[in-house]
Amino acid sequence: MQTNRLQNVFRIILGLFMTLAGIGHLTFQRQEFLAQVPRWLPQDPMFMDFVVLSSGIVEIAFGLSLLFWAKERIKVGLLLALFFILIFPGNISQYTNGISAFGLDTDEKRLIRLFFQPVLILWALWSTGALRTLLDRNKKS
Numbered sequence: 001m002q003t004n005r006l007q008n009v010f011r012i013i014l015g016l017f018m019t020l021a022g023i024g025h026l027t028f029q030r031q032e033f034l035a036q037v038p039r040w041l042p043q044d045p046m047f048m049d050f051v052v053l054s055s056g057i058v059e060i061a062f063g064l065s066l067l068f069w070a071k072e073r074i075k076v077g078l079l080l081a082l083f084f085i086l087i088f089p090g091n092i093s094q095y096t097n098g099i100s101a102f103g104l105d106t107d108e109k110r111l112i113r114l115f116f117q118p119v120l121i122l123w124a125l126w127s128t129g130a131l132r133t134l135l136d137r138n139k140k141s
Helices: 005-026 030-034 045-068 070-096 107-114 117-128 130-140
Strands: none
Touching: 005 030, 005 045, 005 070, 005 117, 030 045, 045 070, 070 107, 070 117, 070 130, 117 130
8 A cells, every 4th residue: 555745745744753753752842741741550650661762662652663664564554653642641631630731721621632642643653654554454354
């Protein structure tokens, strides 16, 4: 399954975004990402830091995979969509607990942010060709 030029451009943009976000986890946005660790997880500072650092490493791996592993882009897209689903509880926690981070300093802004997670999921699936693969597979069933 080939992707078109527009999909490739959006895949590269997402790859750059993921790489930058991962670097942010490890460096200049570490405190902001700590605020997104769900409150139902252990709040031990070392554990929370581990969650932020490990998710940053995963995001860098996804970003670099989107940029340089085009042969496996469909698998990467599927896994990235799953990753976006798995980290969604952090966004919900930020909203339900009224935690300010990344400029999301009102309940309205935090609520609006929740609606962007499906956009990221679709972006990952569409830009890698994974969405077409899933849709074609469903047609054959």
